[in-house]
Each structure stands twice: as C-alpha cells, then as structure tokens.
Amino acid sequence: MNSARSDELHDPVDGRSDDEHDGPRVALKILVAGGFGVGKTTLVGAVSEIRPLRTEEALTDVSVGIDDLEGVAAKRTTTVAMDFGRITLRDGVAIYLFGTPGQERFWFMWNELSRGALGAVVLADTRRLTASFASIDYFEEKGTPFVVAVNCFDDADRYESNEIRGALDIDPHVPVILCDARRADSAKKVLVGLVEHALRLAGAAPAGR
Template identity: 55%
Template sequence: MVSVPSPTPRAHSATAAEQARQQPPLPVKLVIAGGFGVGKTTTVGAISEIRPLTTEAAITEVAAGVDDLTHTPDKTTTTVAMDFGCITLDPTLKLYLFGTPGQDRFGFMWDDIVDGALGALVIVDTRRLDDCYAAVDYFEHRRIPFAVAVNAFDGEIEHDLDEVRWALDVAEHVPLVVFDARRTGSVRDALLVVLDVALSRAEAAAAT
C-alpha cells in the first residue's frame, strides 16, 4: 500500500500589522521655511537620514552688502535654491523635507518648492523677527498648515512665545514651539507638531 503524505497545513494569512510592515512608508512632503540665516539648512541636516542635498553658495562681498549678517557674522554660505533631506519616522511614514531660500530675491522659487506640501515649519530668530513676516504671510495666504518654531540660538531666545505670537500676528490655532535646529530630537518634535496640525486640518475638512 502506498502511503499518502499528510497535507501541509496552509500558512496563516498575514496579520494587518505584518501587511503594514510590508508596505512602503507613506511619503509626506514638508517645507522648512524662514528668513535668511535662521537655521533652515541646519534643521534639515540635523535630522536627515541621507546626506542632505544643499545648494549652498559662498556669500560674496556684493551679497554681504544686501543680506544682513549682523547676527550671523560667521555665516559664509547661503542657500540659493533649496535644501532637501528625508527621515523615516516609522515603518508607515517617511518625511521629505524641502528647505526654501531665505532671501526675498529668491522668492520666485517658493511656489515650486511648496507645491504638494502637507505643511510647513516656519523657523524664527527672535533677534530679527521682521525677517520672518514674509514666510508667515506666505503660508497664511495659501492656507497651508504651518507651525512656528523659534530657534534657540545659544540656548536662548530674546522674547517669550506670547511676545513672538503678538509680533508676528499669528492666529491662536497656529502652534509656536521653541527648538534647537542642531539637535535631532528637537527637530523631530517640531516636525511632529506640523504633522499634527496638518492632519487636524485634513480631518476637519473631511468632516465638512
């Protein structure tokens, strides 16, 4: 008599969690914006899991006469197009970070850089708040969710957050945070605030 082998048990189907892990992470575009020398390039570089793409050019004597270097005397380069980096927050979410140039003369690039972004982090230097008005106005007028992040240069800020909100005339629903553009964890926390704002806006829009 020929023996018939027992059938091999069918493998259990993958769980929802396993299926999620097998899917590529959701790509999300965020913009890092702000005035000249506020720390945008530093922010992208501090958290990017790849070597950041930067478009830094040397500050010439002519540019130095146009850009205010009073509070950044050691700055020798400036972004002339954009910065780019990315970070995988978890297996389901990957952020693609696009940093804007800070000078007004490069403002014509912003629409292309911002196109498709879920939200923005507007970086502020409290020593020169007027440099950040244009960035705040840009995202307000285009109704793009954003958060304001005060970069703590040397671990300090010149004004508290209530004063910053008043000076920038930022609505109460816009989050203001203090962060250190040089530290990965601090940058991550600031980006998570932007994500939270953007998702809340999307959920509110879906409910209407």
C-alpha cells in the same frame, strides 16, 4: 504556510518588516522656511536619515547690500536653491523635507517648492523676528498649514510662546514651538507638531474641501 516561513515574515534577518522592504506607505512633503540664517539647513541636516542634498554657496562681496546680514555676520554660506532630506517615522510614514532659500532674490522658487506640501515649518530667530514675516505672510496667503519653530540660539534672549505669537501677529491656532535646530530630537518634535496641526485642520475642514 509552514512555521519557518511564518517566522521569516515576522522576524526577518535584517530586522526590517515587510512594509519597510516595500518602502514607505505614506509620503509627506514638508517645507522648512524662514529668513536668512535662521537654521533651515541645520534643521534638515539634524533629522535627515540620508545625507542631505544642499545647494550652499559661499557668500561673496556681491551679496553686500543685498542680503541682510544683521545678526548673522559670521555666516559664510547661503542656500541658493533648496535643502533636501528625508526621515521615516513609525507606521511607514516618510517625510521629505525641502528647505527653502531665505534671501528675497530667491523667493521666486517658493511656489514650485510648495506644490503638494502638507505644510511648512517657519523657523524664527528672536534676535530678528522680522526675518520671518515674509514666510508667515506667504503661507497665510496660500492657506498652507504651518507652525512657527523658534530656534533658540545660545546668545538669544528667551521669550514665552505667547510673547512670540504676539510679536509675529499670528492666529491663536498656529502652534509656536521652541526648539534647537541642531538636535535631532528637538527637530523631530517640530515636524510631529506640524503633522498633528495639519491633520487637525484637515479634520476641521468642511466636507468637499
């Protein structure tokens, strides 16, 4: 191989490596779940390198008495199917994010969305932690690795991770991560935490599982 061609391989014109031209080497599916209005759409949008696919609809009088708006009275839209985004990490790892709908009447979609998922991020709001119980119960029952990401809203009280763990009654091995879903760096920290947690669990699983 001549030196000119060798230089092209290692230093292409557009700054991307051969692996990047060929697409991601590893694709991971992650769910972003949690109660209504905890910040799922915000987190997906904060980290996605593509324009996120959103299925938001305006809240109407029809939802009165059905959707629990306590603590999120200012919310004007709701996800009715899913949010979708993508982020590429180092070493050709692409993460595909699927934000689940938070209202109870849309929970029937969770089984379909969770197929093939590496794990899940359960977003929590300390102003109404009970909104996270359904997601935690679902992933515990399914045996799906998950982390709890506490979205630190500006007007919410601050608590230590161990206090939140006790209030949610989750196992000691489940990571609790404080985050700001609006910030890309904070949201990425949550995703990396989930991937590391899922890999630890996979390494600890008995052979053949």
